[in-house]
Amino acid sequence: MNPALHPATPQTSNPIQIAKLVKFVSLAFLVGAIGLAYVYIKNQQFVLAEQIRKTERQIRDVQSRNEVLVAKVTELSSRPMLQKRVSEKFIAVVAITGDKIARLTPPATAVAGGVMRTAFNSESAQ
Secondary structure, eight states, X not given: OOTTTSOSSOOOOOXXXXXXXXXXXXXXXXXXXXXXXXXXXXXHHHHHHHHHHHHHHHHHHHHHHHHHHHHHHXXXXXXXXXXXXXXXXXXXXXXXXXXXXXXXXXXXXXXXXXXXXXXXXXXXXX
């Protein structure tokens, strides 16, 4: 055998350690996935916050318009304004007679001694 072809000392090799490589790649993938999830959640929070601000602005606008309308209704239903409308013949006022009033219940009558009778039947309580 030729000693130059087969040296007595073993050659040093640099084998790839698959286990360490897999651990490193999986750890890098996990950190990357967590980072992307964090960015996605932050973007969602920002979008939802913008929607909430927009909705709150709309609510404030509607409330302010509602206050204006309530003030206008109050003004238009005030006594001086109604009297002005009557004098302008814009609305007509008609006296209500007793026969035009509808009563849902008959008037209550008092029993002997002036005590009002309740609707509860005391005989059914026994």
